[in-house]
Amino acid sequence: MGSPPVVAVGGRSWTQCYASSRSRSRPSPLRAAQPSDLGQNLIEFALIVPVLILLVFGIVDLGRVFYSSIALENAAREAARYLAANPVDRLVPTAVAIAQGEASANGIAAVTVVIVTPIPAEGPISVSVRVDYSFLTGDVLGIGGGMSIGGSAEMLPLRVVKGGTVVP
Numbered sequence: 001m002g003s004p005p006v007v008a009v010g011g012r013s014w015t016q017c018y019a020s021s022r023s024r025s026r027p028s029p030l031r032a033a034q035p036s037d038l039g040q041n042l043i044e045f046a047l048i049v050p051v052l053i054l055l056v057f058g059i060v061d062l063g064r065v066f067y068s069s070i071a072l073e074n075a076a077r078e079a080a081r082y083l084a085a086n087p088v089d090r091l092v093p094t095a096v097a098i099a100q101g102e103a104s105a106n107g108i109a110a111v112t113v114v115i116v117t118p119i120p121a122e123g124p125i126s127v128s129v130r131v132d133y134s135f136l137t138g139d140v141l142g143i144g145g146g147m148s149i150g151g152s153a154e155m156l157p158l159r160v161v162k163g164g165t166v167v168p
Contacts, residue, residue: 057137065133065149071106073151074128075099080127080153083117092117100127128152 079099083092096113103111108131117128130150138145 007152021071054137061137064136067106068108068131068133069149069151071103071108071151072111072131072149073099073153074106075108075111076127076129076151076153077101079113079115079129080125080155083115083125083127084155095127099127103129103131122157124154124156126152126154 045068053165077098078129079095079102082098083095090116095115100111103109110131112130114128114130116128118124128150130148130151132146133149
């Protein structure tokens with residue numbers, strides 16, 4: 001068992017090639033940026049920032065849509081609850097005011113309220129609340145656009161049975 005055979009590469013032995021490759025200095029990842037690197041970084045930053053801004057505005061819009069949808073659902077439920085609890089009066093303007101007040105308390109203005117009450121006071125009461133929603137992303141880009149979001153609720157009128165018990 002002798003020493004391994006020496007392979008010559010370009011006139012130098014393997015050990016000489018290995019030693020010379022190890023002695024070369026490699027640039028540190030923490031080194032100061034060169035002037036040419038700064039220009040490249042600036043261009044990459046300029047290309048990525050608009051995409052990141054659109055992503056952030058899209059996330060904010062998505063959150064606003066979910067929040068508005070839940071608020072409109074609650075507004076419709078409150079109006080339906082009022083009409084179900086007052087089956088004799090069925091004051092539709094009061095129910096509309098309740099739905100609009102609930103929506104405006106959550107920061108939503110200009111809602112459209114549609115109430116469907118059955119002619120015999122036995123059937124379910126249906127309340128639908130809608131609003132035209134515009135996206136922040138579309139407003140920033142000047143594209144415009146939006147959608148109609150809303151909520152609805154349906155309840156049976158409450159009846160008082162002899163003895164003071166309330167049943168649906």
